[in-house]
Structure formats: C-alpha cells, structure tokens
Amino acid sequence: MQGLAIRELSKNFGGLHVARNLNVTLPPGCRTALIGPNGAGKTTFANLLTGVLQPSSGTIHLNGNDIGKLSESARVRAGIAKTFQITNLFRGLTVRENLRLPILEREGGAATIFGRADGYRDIEAEIAKLMDELHLTPLAEKVVRGLAYGQQRLVELALTLALRPKVLILDEPAAGVPTTDSHLIVAAIKRLPADLSVLIIEHDMELVFEVADKIIVLVNGAILMEGTPEEVTRDPRVRELYLGAGHD
Numbered sequence: 224m225q226g227l228a229i230r231e232l233s234k235n236f237g238g239l240h241v242a243r244n245l246n247v248t249l250p251p252g253c254r255t256a257l258i259g260p261n262g263a264g265k266t267t268f269a270n271l272l273t274g275v276l277q278p279s280s281g282t283i284h285l286n287g288n289d290i291g292k293l294s295e296s297a298r299v300r301a302g303i304a305k306t307f308q309i310t311n312l313f314r315g316l317t318v319r320e321n322l323r324l325p326i327l328e329r330e331g332g333a334a335t336i337f338g339r340a341d342g343y344r345d346i347e348a349e350i351a352k353l354m355d356e357l358h359l360t361p362l363a364e365k366v367v368r369g370l371a372y373g374q375q376r377l378v379e380l381a382l383t384l385a386l387r388p389k390v391l392i393l394d395e396p397a398a399g400v401p402t403t404d405s406h407l408i409v410a411a412i413k414r415l416p417a418d419l420s421v422l423i424i425e426h427d428m429e430l431v432f433e434v435a436d437k438i439i440v441l442v443n444g445a446i447l448m449e450g451t452p453e454e455v456t457r458d459p460r461v462r463e464l465y466l467g468a469g470h471d
C-alpha cells in the first residue's frame with residue numbers, strides 16, 4: 224500500500240478522547256484537508272503523525288513500513304514533514320542561504336556534499352529549482368527578515384520541500400497571512416510535487432475548497448464524514464457545524 228495508512232489510531236489525555244479509532248489513508252498525489260471545530264483534535268492528529276505525541280493505540284504505515292514507533296527525527300528522514308508550526312527560518316540570512324541549510328542537512332553535511340565533484344553545482348541547481356517552483360527566484364538574495372509574512376511562509380515551505388518529503392502536513396498554511404496574500408499560498412499548494420501526499424489543516428474554507436481533493440471532517444476526535452468538497456458542503460451535519468456556533 225503506497226502513501227500513509229493510519230489505522231485505528233486513538234489518543235487519550237486521561238479521560239479525554241482526542242483521537243477515536245481514526246482510519247485515514249493519504250495516497251500519493253492526494254490533497255486531503257482536515258477540518259473541524261476548535262478542539263476537534265486536528266493538531267493532535269498531526270502530532271501523532273509526526274511523532275510529537277505517542278498514540279494510545281493504533282498503527283501508522285508509510286509505503287507499507289511501520290513508522291509508528293519512530294522518533295520525530297526518524298519520521299522526517301522516513302519522509303514525513305510538517306510545516307507552518309514553528310518558524311525555523313534564519314531571519315538574518317537570505318532566501319538562498321536559508322535553502323542551502325536543509326539540503327546540506329539532508330545530504331549529511333557540507334563535507335560530504337562539497338567532497339563530491341559536482342556537489343556545489345548540484346546544490347545550487349536544486350535551490351534554483353525550489354525557488355522557481357515557489358516563485359521565490361526574485362527574492363533569492365533578500366534577507367528573510369525583510370520579506371512580507373506571506374513570502375516568509377513560502378520560504379518555510381521551500382525549506383520543508385528541500386527535505387524531499389513523501390507526506391507533507393501543512394498546519395494552517397494561511398494563518399497570519401493577510402487575505403491579500405493568501406492567493407500566494409494557494410498557488411504554492413497547487414504547484415507542490417504531483418506525487419506528494421498532502422494533509423492540510425486549515426480553518427479558511429475558501430482555501431480548503433480551492434486546493435483539496437478530499438475533505439475529512441473531525442469532531443470530538445472522531446471522523447464525522449469524509450468526501451469530496453462537494454459532498455462535504457452538501458452534508459447537513461457539516462452545514463449545521465459550520466453555520467451553527469462553535470467554530471472560527
């Protein structure tokens with residue numbers, strides 16, 4: 224089975240059930256959005272996938288391999304990356320300098336990569352490609368501190384993609400980005416590598432509907448329903464949830 228397969232995943236904090244027997248498959252190439260009211264358990268679910276939290280029960284397989292017991296860093300190496308949670312940019316460095324860092328890290332350090340005949344050229348070519356994909360090329364020599372917030376988020380996304388993940392978790396990609404710039408984020412999500420599995424946790428429904436192939440609605444730690452954006456909008460329970468009280 225290709226992609227990420229989550230089976231019967233549960234998490235309790237004492238008597239509080241924040242994930243209840245969750246079964247979710249994130250196939251390569253699929254853009255899945257996870258939505259739900261505040262406190263539904265979305266962040267907890269992401270933390271269970273990245274290894275920040277250990278589940279009470281259940282399994283997680285990536286391309287058939289059990290990754291459920293791996294540490295956070297081992298999961299990153301296995302191909303699970305999450306962005307937009309913490310800013311890990313070096314604000315005094317340029318966009319290009321920032322992008323060099325995860326590539327060096329991935330390749331096992333400067334000594335290894337620069338020891339190869341084409342090492343330097345390969346890195347610079349990869350940085351150029353990443354910047355091109357995210358339309359960051361005009362900002363290459365700009366110091367990150369001076370960029371608009373939405374642009375900084377694109378740089379963060381580029382840094383995460385430099386790790387060459389198989390599964391990308393976008394945690395509220397539009398949070399804090401002015402609405403005038405949110406189209407930059409939408410465009411970047413649309414240009415992500417075609418075979419990547421993407422899980423988007425997002426409150427902004429407009430963004431979700433623009434980018435998601437599939438939506439999972441989480442309520443009280445359980446899946447209320449999942450389906451295409453059209454199926455989800457038609458569902459009376461979802462309409463009740465989003466037109467009623469208790470959401471952002």
Ligand SMILES: Nc1ncnc2c1ncn2[C@@H]1O[C@H](COP(=O)(O)OP(=O)(O)OP(=O)(O)O)[C@@H](O)[C@H]1O
Nearest residue numbers: 236237239241259260261262263264265266267268
């Ligand atoms: N470490 C923890 N210990 C105890 N309870 C926790 C812990 N982390 C989260 N919770 C509780 O688990 C529930 C789910 O929280 P979570 O942050 O996953 O929800 P969410 O859907 O991401 O919410 P939001 O949309 O507000 O970010 C909440 O009731 C929260 O208070």
